[in-house]
Amino acid sequence: MGIIAVLMLPLLLLAISGILFIYQEVSRLWSKSAVQNKVVVITDAISGLGKECSRLFHAGGARLVLCGKNWEKLEVLYDALISVADPSKTFTPKLVLLDLSDISCVQDVAKEILDCYGCVDILINNASMKVKGPAQNISLELDKKIMDVNYFGPITLTKVLLPNMISRRTGQIVLVSNIQGKFGIPLRTAYAASKHAAQGFFDCLRAEVEEFEVVVSTVSPTFIRSYHMYTETGNWEASIWKFFFRKFTYGVHPVEVAEEVMKTIRRKKQEVFIANPIPKAAIYIRTFFPEFFFAVVACGVKEKLSVPEDRSKSSPSYLYPTTSEKARKTKPITNMYSQTKGIPAMVMYPHPPIRKQVIHKLYSALRLYLVHPLFWRWVAYFIMSPLELSLVPLY
Incomplete structure (x- = not known):
């Protein structure tokens, strides 16, 4: 009985594989x-x-x-x-x-x-x-x-x-x-x-x-x-x-x-x-949570165009608020498109790490949804719908 039980799983997998092959x-x-x-x-x-x-x-x-x-x-x-x-x-x-x-x-x-x-x-x-x-x-x-x-x-x-x-x-x-x-x-x-x-x-x-x-x-x-x-x-x-x-x-x-x-x-x-599931999920995220989608995409672009932060400095400049005058004195960073022949280089300045930007964007998006009346209407709908369905008399 034990031997039959051990052999059942391989035989079952073999049968399923054969059925899938025939179907294909x-x-x-x-x-x-x-x-x-x-x-x-x-x-x-x-x-x-x-x-x-x-x-x-x-x-x-x-x-x-x-x-x-x-x-x-x-x-x-x-x-x-x-x-x-x-x-x-x-x-x-x-x-x-x-x-x-x-x-x-x-x-x-x-x-x-x-x-x-x-x-x-x-x-x-x-x-x-x-x-x-x-x-x-x-x-x-x-x-x-x-x-x-x-x-x-x-x-x-x-x-x-x-x-x-x-x-x-x-x-x-x-x-x-x-x-x-x-x-x-x-x-x-x-x-x-x-x-x-x-x-x-x-x-x-x-x-x-x-x-x-x-x-x-x-x-x-x-x-x-x-x-x-x-x-x-x-x-x-x-x-x-x-x-x-x-x-x-x-x-x-x-x-x-x-x-x-x-x-x-x-x-x-x-x-x-x-x-794969990630791009498919992005379609629904773009529809139902646009602020979240835009935040992630924007941070992805900044990550491509930014330069790695200098970890040799004990106090990086992005930890302190800078005035516009100080920002103008900051050495500009030429992005990856500056080497393209015939295309003028874009100039950008150091910005906070991507992780901090994502957290800030997500916080802004969450705050926007919490004050949006349509959000609370959805919440009320999903909460009340099961209750209303359960109270419907069956005849």
């Missing part, structure tokens, strides 16, 4: 059948995610229309897909040259896409352009280019292809967005603004085309890492931290995102987040 294989085969013979348009197919989506959808029997702004790279992708696929079970991909930053030619290219097969079943808006830096150092020309690639380009292409889907009363539009379409992260003002705009457009479009049986989906990872990004060797604590929060630190691998896009199409999901 069936789900994978079912996902591929969902795109078989479907006309799938993928923008920026030459990117990491675009290549993985192309490989996955091509193997599933989709009729691909691959778009990209570099013809040589499109041909390389074409050869790679043809060489590994079974010609009897797949279709030859169509290649279309498309640069979403040139809005004037997007409509003509969209008509060329429609001419490939006469219709479009699935549109995957994958093109994206990123930039990182302080808002005052990003030119308006670069802001406009980011908006063209991340917002105006995808919506222009969608507007041209959408009437075909509406007339056929079928189709699905997938926007590969970013979690920054829900909340902004400092030093990415233009990128976050373009993602917010695209998110808002496709959220509204989802409600408008629902009656025509056209599905609009958004897939939002933290960020998609490149193939050649590896964990840095060194600090043991940092390695453990990065292991547990690898999606937040290094982003999501293109293969994972491509598989999630396939699942989204099969299940016709409306919104998907690919992130």
Whole structure:
């Protein structure tokens, strides 16, 4: 009896593992059948995610229309897909040259896409352009280019292809967005603004085309890492931290995102987040506790731009209140962007440690909520609701 009890746990774990493996294989085969013979348009197919989506959808029997702004790279992708696929079970991909930053030619290219097969079943808006830096150092020309690639380009292409889907009363539009379409992260003002705009457009479009049986989906990872990004060797604590929060630190691998896009199409999901619990929790914190969210984010920026405090001094200057005259005499600190060619350096002065700033911000946020009438209304609601429910007579 004791031996049977000891063997039960390994056998149970083995059975659960087998069931999960079978479920994953069936789900994978079912996902591929969902795109078989479907006309799938993928923008920026030459990117990491675009290549993985192309490989996955091509193997599933989709009729691909691959778009990209570099013809040589499109041909390389074409050869790679043809060489590994079974010609009897797949279709030859169509290649279309498309640069979403040139809005004037997007409509003509969209008509060329429609001419490939006469219709479009699935549109995957994958093109994206990123930039990182302080808002005052990003030119308006670069802001406009980011908006063209991340917002105006995808919506222009969608507007041209959408009437075909509406007339056929079928189709699905997938926007590969970013979690920054829900909340902004400092030093990415233009990128976050373009993602917010695209998110808002496709959220509204989802409600408008629902009656025509056209599905609009958004897939939002933290960020998609490149193939050649590896964990840095060194600090043991940092390695453990990065292991547990690898999606937040290094982003999501293109293969994972491509598989999630396939699942989204099969299940016709409306919104998907690919992130660990911390970024997901940040969405709700931003909604319900904005002061707390802003305090943490602001302190994170100051930590990046600040210089380590000099511990050799027995009495650091930040422990004493300084007048404006004394602050002007303090030696300025040039931030990390001062080395950028052609960009004037920003100047900042020493400030209190990050821990003290966070405590002060949290105290301010808590004080704000304690005096806010809506806060006490929520408290009263959560306290009274169970009592009211318990007093409701049951008939």
